[in-house]
Amino acid sequence: MLRIAMLGAGRVGQVHARSISEHPDAELVWVCDPIEAAATALASKYGAQWSLDPEDAFADPSIDAVVIGTPTNTHIEMLRRAVDADKRVLLEKPIDLDLAKIDAAWAEIQHRAPFVMLGFCRRFDPSFQEVKERVAKGEIGMVRALRITSRDPQPPLAAYLSVSGGMFKDMTIHDFDMARYQLGDIVEVQAMGSDNGLDDFREAKDHAQAIIVMRAASGALATIVNSRTCAYGYDQRLEVYGDLGSLEAGNWTPTTVRANTATETEAAGPILGFFLERYMPAFKAEFDEFVRAVTEEREPAVGFADGRAALVLAEAANESVATGRVVRVG
Numbered sequence: 641m642l643r644i645a646m647l648g649a650g651r652v653g654q655v656h657a658r659s660i661s662e663h664p665d666a667e668l669v670w671v672c673d674p675i676e677a678a679a680t681a682l683a684s685k686y687g688a689q690w691s692l693d694p695e696d697a698f699a700d701p702s703i704d705a706v707v708i709g710t711p712t713n714t715h716i717e718m719l720r721r722a723v724d725a726d727k728r729v730l731l732e733k734p735i736d737l738d739l740a741k742i743d744a745a746w747a748e749i750q751h752r753a754p755f756v757m758l759g760f761c762r763r764f765d766p767s768f769q770e771v772k773e774r775v776a777k778g779e780i781g782m783v784r785a786l787r788i789t790s791r792d793p794q795p796p797l798a799a800y801l802s803v804s805g806g807m808f809k810d811m812t813i814h815d816f817d818m819a820r821y822q823l824g825d826i827v828e829v830q831a832m833g834s835d836n837g838l839d840d841f842r843e844a845k846d847h848a849q850a851i852i853v854m855r856a857a858s859g860a861l862a863t864i865v866n867s868r869t870c871a872y873g874y875d876q877r878l879e880v881y882g883d884l885g886s887l888e889a890g891n892w893t894p895t896t897v898r899a900n901t902a903t904e905t906e907a908a909g910p911i912l913g914f915f916l917e918r919y920m921p922a923f924k925a926e927f928d929e930f931v932r933a934v935t936e937e938r939e940p941a942v943g944f945a946d947g948r949a950a951l952v953l954a955e956a957a958n959e960s961v962a963t964g965r966v967v968r969v970g
C-alpha cells in the first residue's frame with residue numbers, strides 16, 4: 641500500500657485526491673494546503689490528516705510519495721524538498737515557467753536518481769491511447785499529419801492570467817506533450833496568437849486563441865488549435881492522418897443518445913464540462929501508472945524530460961509569435 645501526501649487542495653488537488661482514495665493500492669494520508677478551509681475540506685472528505693505546511697508530510701517517514709498540485713511557481717521548491725526527503729513524486733505540469741531554473745534544479749537532484757512522473761494526464765486518456773496504439777500497428781500507414789483541437793470553456797480570471805506564464809506554457813503545454821506523444825520529437829514550431837480584442841488578454845499580453853504549426857522529426861506535420869473560450873464547452877479532439885486513412889478521437893458527451901427532430905439531426909447533448917469531468921478517467925489511469933511504476937521500481941511512462949521538452953516547445957512558440965519566424969528546436 642503506497643502512502644501518499646497531496647500537496648495543494650485546489651482544483652487539481654481535488655482530482656488527484658479522488659484518484660488516490662479510489663486506488664486499491666494507495667492511501668491518502670496527508671492533505672497539505674496553507675488555506676485551512678481547503679486542507680480540512682479535502683482531508684475530511686477522504687479521512688486523511690491535514691496540515692498547513694507540506695513539511696509535515698516530508699517529515700513523515702511513513703509517506704512513500706507526494707503528489708504536487710500546488711501553484712506552478714512553487715513546483716521546483718516542492719520537488720527539491722520531496723527529493724531531499726526521499727519521496728517519490730507525481731508533479732503537475734508545467735515543471736516551471738523558466739527552462740534555466742528547471743535545468744538548475746535537475747542538475748542539483750539528478751545524482752539522487754529521483755523518481756519523478758510528470759502530470760501529463762492526457763497521455764492516459766483511453767481514446768488518445770487507442771489512436772497511438774492503432775497508429776503503431778500500421779492501421780493508417782505512414783503518418784502525415786496530426787490535428788489537435790483544444791479549447792477551454794471559459795477564460796481564467798485576470799489575476800490568474802497575469803501569473804500563468806502565458807497560454808503556451810500554461811495551457812498548450814498539454815498539447816505540445818500530446819504532439820510529442822503521438823508523433824515523437826518535434827523539430828520546427830511556428831505560432832500565431834490573438835487576444836480577440838479582450839482587455840484581460842491584451843493587458844496580460846497573452847492570447848485568447850492561437851494556432852501552432854509544427855513539423856516532427858519524422859516529417860509529419862501537426863497543428864494545434866487553441867482557444868481560452870468556447871461557447872459549446874470543453875472541446876478536446878484529435879485526428880491522426882496517414883496514407884491509409886485517419887483515426888479521430890472526438891468529444892465526450894454524458895450519453896450516446898442523438899436527437900433527430902424538425903430543427904436538428906444527429907444532435908447530441910452538451911459535451912463534458914471541463915478537465916475535471918473530461919479527463920477523470922485519464923487522471924485515474926495516470927495515478928495507476930504512478931503506483932505501478934513506483935511498485936515495480938521502473939521509470940514512469942512520462943517523466944521530467946518530457947516536462948522539459950514540452951516547455952522547450954512552448955518557448956519556441958513564444959519566440960515564433962515575437963519574431964514571426966519558424967523556430968527550429970532540438
Ligand SMILES: NC(=O)c1ccc[n+]([C@@H]2O[C@H](COP(=O)([O-])OP(=O)(O)OC[C@H]3O[C@@H](n4cnc5c(N)ncnc54)[C@H](O)[C@@H]3O)[C@@H](O)[C@H]2O)c1
Binds near residue numbers: 648649652
Ligand atoms: N493536469 C491538469 O489538467 C491540470 C489542471 C489544472 C491545474 N494543473 C496544474 O496544477 C497546479 C495547481 O493548479 P490548480 O488549478 O489546482 O490551482 P489552485 O489555485 O486551484 O490550487 C492550488 C492550491 O495550492 C495551495 N498552495 C499554495 N501554496 C502552497 C504550498 N506552499 N503548499 C501547499 N499548498 C499550497 C493553494 O492554497 C491552493 O489551494 C498548477 O501548476 C496547474 O498548472 C494541471
